[in-house]
Amino acid sequence: MPREVGIVGVGHPRFGKSGVSFTEMCCYAAMEALDDAGIKTGPGHGVDQVFLATMGAQMLNHQSGIASGIVDTLNLRPAMAETIENGPAGGASAVKLGYMAIASGMCDVVLVIGGEMMRVVSGWEGTDMVATMLHPEAEYPYGLTLPSFAGMFTRLIMEKYGVEENDLARVAVKNHENAMHNPSAHIRLVPKYEVITDPEDQPSVNPYVAEPLRLYDVCPVSDGAAAVVLCAMDVADRFPKKPIKIAGIGQATDTHAVAEREVPTDLLAVRLAAQKAYKMAGLGPEDMDVAELHDAFQILEIVESEEVGFFPRGEGHLAVRRGDTKIGGKIPINTSGGLKAKGHPLGATGVSQIIEIVRQLRGEAEGRQVQGAKAGLAVNFGGFGNNVVATILTKEGE
C-alpha cells in the first residue's frame, strides 16, 4: 500500500502580463504556496524536492536549469529539483511526479510550480513555439498550428453532432462569468452573449481566428505561475490546513499525428486518462462535484465533458444549453474561468486547475463556490490530445 499524498498549500498570483523575471514570477507563486502551507524557507525548511513545469522557457525566455535556480532563490537548498515538460499538460505531469516522489518514500514534502512567460515574444513566435509539439514530420512542417487543428476538429464535431457556433459562445460566456469571481484570473470581463453571437456585430467584436473558431472560442495568451505544496498524508499534521487528498491520477498518450487516429472526433487519451484516474480513486464521474477541463478552445470543454463520462457522446453541447455545467448545475465545469478567461500560461495551467479544485474542496472559492463539493476532477491536455493527465482530488475525513 503506497503512502497517500495530499495538498497542503496553494499559490496562484493573478495570470496576465508579468513584469518580473521568469524565476521571480515562479518564486512569487511558490512563496504564496509555501506560506499557505506554513513553511518557512531557509535551514530546516523540510522541502525535499521542487518540480517546475514549463513548456517554452528555452525558446521564449532563453533559459534552462530554472528549477535548480528557483531552489536557490527560494532558499530551499539542497532540495532536489527538475524541470518537467509535457506541452501544456506539464503542470499536471509535475503534480503526478510530486505524487510519485512522495508515494515512493523518497520525499515527504514536494513543491510543484508551473510557469510560463509567453508575452515577451510576438503572438506568432508564441504560436510557433506551441506548434513545436506537433509531429515534426507529418504536421509542423506543413504550417499546422494548434488553432488550425482546433478549427478543423470543431468543424468535424459540428457536422457529426449538431454543435453550433453559438454553443461555443455559451461556454465562453459561462467561463468569463465564473472568472469574475476569481482574483487569479487574467481576463475579468464578461462578453454579452447577444453581442458576440449577433451576425452584425461578430465580424468586429468576435471575428474568426480559425474558422469556425472565433476570438471568444479561443483562450488568451497569458504569463503566469501557480504552485502547490504536496505532502505525505502521514506528515500532514505538520501543516496548518487540512490536506486535500490526491485520490486518483490517470494519464494516457495517443498517436502523435492526429491524422492517424481511428476516429478523429474522439479524444481517446482524455477518456483513458479519466478512466484510470477514476479507477485509482475508486470513484466514477457521478461522484465528481466540480471539474476543470482544458478549454484552450471552447470545443474541447464540450468534447472532454463527454469523454470523462459526464454526458453521453455528442450531447455535451446540449448540457451547455441546459446550464448543466454552470455553478449550481449538475456538474459545474471551469468554475475558475477555465483557460478561456483565467488564462493559459502553458506550464502553469495544470497546476492552476488543481488549485481551483483544492479551493473548491476547501470551501475557499468565494463567489463561485460549489456548495458541499467533496470530489473534483482536473483534465490537463497536451499536444492535440496526444498526452493527457487527469487528476482527482477528494476532501477527506467528513
Next chain:
Amino acid sequence: MPREVGIVGVGHPRFGKSGVSFTEMCCYAAMEALDDAGIKTGPGHGVDQVFLATMGAQMLNHQSGIASGIVDTLNLRPAMAETIENGPAGGASAVKLGYMAIASGMCDVVLVIGGEMMRVVSGWEGTDMVATMLHPEAEYPYGLTLPSFAGMFTRLIMEKYGVEENDLARVAVKNHENAMHNPSAHIRLVPKYEVITDPEDQPSVNPYVAEPLRLYDVCPVSDGAAAVVLCAMDVADRFPKKPIKIAGIGQATDTHAVAEREVPTDLLAVRLAAQKAYKMAGLGPEDMDVAELHDAFQILEIVESEEVGFFPRGEGHLAVRRGDTKIGGKIPINTSGGLKAKGHPLGATGVSQIIEIVRQLRGEAEGRQVQGAKAGLAVNFGGFGNNVVATILTKEGE
C-alpha cells in the same frame, strides 16, 4: 518499505554525429534497451511510463513534446510520458524519476531515454545553449560559459592543491584508453601523453581552450542517445537478464551563482548527493568497485573523486599519478571513456553513465571489465555543480 527497483535492459548506440531525426535517434537507443529486456512493443508491451531527458531540444532542434512522440513512434501507446530537463544532469534525474514511478506503485516497468542532438548547430550556438543554465542575471549576461567557469575553477584548484596541467592530460589519456574498448564511445583515438604535454607540440595539437584548460582537458560535442529499462524487482523475473539493483540515489542543489559559494573550490552538491546515495544504499565509498564521474572537464573528475570520498581532499591528482583510477587500480574511474572520450550529449550522459555501471556489474564490459565488480557509483553534474545526482547500482544475489 518501498518496492525495490532494478535495471533489466540497456541500449547505447555509438555517440558521435547522428544522421537521423531527434526522435529516431532516441528510438534507436530505446529499441536496443527494450530488446535487451526482451520487451516487444505493440499491444501488451507492459511499459507504463517513458521519461526522456534532454536539455536543449527546444533551442537546438526546435522541438517539444518529444517524449509523447517517442511513445507513439515506439508503439508503446498509451504509456505515460514526460520530458525531463536538469541541464547535463537530466539523464540521472530521469532514472531517479523512473525509480520513483516504480517505487510509488504507479508503474511496474519504465523506459528512460536520454538524448541530445548538438551537432546540428554551430559550436557557438551549442556553447550558448549550455550557458543558459547559468544564473540569468549574475552570470549569463556577462558572457560566462561553462568552459570559462571550468578554466577559472581549474586555476583555483591548481593554486590550492598543486595540481599541474599534466595531471589533466593524465586523466584524458586514461579515459581515451578506456574508450578504445567501448563500442559506444564517440572518440576512439588515444592521444600520446608525451605529445599533448610537450611544450613544443602543445600549441598546435593541444591548444588552450580556456586557460589553463587545453583541448584534451575538455569533452567533445556529441550527438547521442542512451536508454534503460527499469522494473520493480518483484516483476524482474519477466525479463531475461538478471536485474541490476538501483541501491541508492542522492541529489543536491547548490547556489545558482558560483560566486556565492563559501568555498569556490568545493563541489558541495557532489558531496551531499554522494552521501545521500551511500546512506540510502547502506554502503560507503570503500564499497564501490567502479565509478563514472562527470568529466565534462578533466579537473572535475579529480575533484569529484575527492568529494565522493575515494581520496582525501586535494589528493585526487596524486591518485591519478599513481594509477589508482585506471582499470586494475584501487577504484577505476570512467571505464567507459568518460565524457572526455565517450562524448557528452547532455541529456544522454547520465543514462550513459548508469549503463556503463550496469555493463560492469553484469560482466559485459569486454576489454575494460573491472573484475568482480559488485557495486558502482555514477555522478551526473548539472549547472556548474548546482544540481548533482549520484546513483549507486549493485549486483544482487551473489
